[in-house]
Amino acid sequence: MQVLRTPDDLRRAGLGPASPRAGVLIPTMGALHEGHAALIRLGAAAARERRDPLGAVVTIFVNPTQFNERSDYDRYPRTEEHDLALCRDAGASTVFVPGLETVYPAGNTPATPPLPAVGTDPGLEDAHRPGHFAGVCQVVLRLFNLLNPAAAVFGEKDWQQLQVIRAMALREAPQIEILPAPTVRDADGLAMSSRNRFLGPSERAAALGIPHALGEACRASTPPEAETAMRRVLSAAGVTPEYAVVRDGETLGPVRDGRPARSLIAARIGTVRLIDNAPWTALRRITG
Numbered sequence: 001m002q003v004l005r006t007p008d009d010l011r012r013a014g015l016g017p018a019s020p021r022a023g024v025l026i027p028t029m030g031a032l033h034e035g036h037a038a039l040i041r042l043g044a045a046a047a048r049e050r051r052d053p054l055g056a057v058v059t060i061f062v063n064p065t066q067f068n069e070r071s072d073y074d075r076y077p078r079t080e081e082h083d084l085a086l087c088r089d090a091g092a093s094t095v096f097v098p099g100l101e102t103v104y105p106a107g108n109t110p111a112t113p114p115l116p117a118v119g120t121d122p123g124l125e126d127a128h129r130p131g132h133f134a135g136v137c138q139v140v141l142r143l144f145n146l147l148n149p150a151a152a153v154f155g156e157k158d159w160q161q162l163q164v165i166r167a168m169a170l171r172e173a174p175q176i177e178i179l180p181a182p183t184v185r186d187a188d189g190l191a192m193s194s195r196n197r198f199l200g201p202s203e204r205a206a207a208l209g210i211p212h213a214l215g216e217a218c219r220a221s222t223p224p225e226a227e228t229a230m231r232r233v234l235s236a237a238g239v240t241p242e243y244a245v246v247r248d249g250e251t252l253g254p255v256r257d258g259r260p261a262r263s264l265i266a267a268r269i270g271t272v273r274l275i276d277n278a279p280w281t282a283l284r285r286i287t288g
């Protein structure tokens with residue numbers, strides 16, 4: 001596994017715009033856990049299937065432009081040695097760890113691509129974290145341009161981000177295939193997140209209200225019933241959500257008949273903001 005840090009390193013390794021499009025990109029902010037490892041394994045398998053000469057290319061970059069609070073950026077865990085070992089074990093062939101000046105060169109700050117409607121209209125992450133998706137799209141497009149990958153893997157854990165990136169990539173980089181990866185959870189059901197380490201024991205217990213609420217939503221037969229059920233479970237766990245909704249899985253607008261729906265929750269627990277989601281299908285009551 002090679003570790004690259006600069007555009008020159010990329011060129012020498014045959015990555016980037018001067019080389020043929022190749023590699024399955026897995027963008028991360030580091031502080032890697034088993035969820036990231038699953039993405040890397042999926043990326044490596046996809047690369048093998050495509051006979052891609054570059055394999056799985058992981059990037060580790062804590063992107064300042066997607067944070068809403070400076071304090072969240074400052075305390076974001078940086079664990080490079082651990083991360084590189086995890087990447088190696090999961091089958092990455094390259095890890096790119098750029099400095100701030102490589103992603104955002106002075107005097108050449110990449111433009112923010114215009115956000116697709118799914119990143120501005122739903123009134124969910126777009127409303128609660130203004131500027132977040134603009135920062136995400138900016139860095140992802142910048143990484144696409146620096147690395148010139150054939151495909152890129154994104155986790156369903158960040159469902160709204162996945163929809164925004166799919167729409168953005170379709171417009172800005174249609175040659176790059178976007179591969180979704182399922183959410184990896186701890187044994188108790190909590191979705192793995194680099195921020196979970198900041199939860200104290202009682203906060204972690206409360207956080208379990210989130211996967212429980214998503215499970216309870218599936219026992220409802222309409223979206224409004226599901227939303228009521230989620231709020232009830234969250235409230236019993238002592239959690240006040242920013243939102244707990246059922247939406248169209250792709251547009252994130254209102255649920256439409258015959259289209260996949262998704263239940264989506266965001267909540268602050270102590271100083272930690274958590275998001276989670278699950279597929280939602282109306283429970284069909286068997287009568288007669």
Ligand code: AMP
Nearest residue numbers: 028029035154155157158182183184192
């Ligand atoms: P992050 O480093 O948290 O920005 O995440 C990097 C990538 O890993 C994103 O595509 C996330 O959606 C994905 N990811 C983070 N946590 C999980 C998880 N628990 N399961 C699956 N994918 C995840």
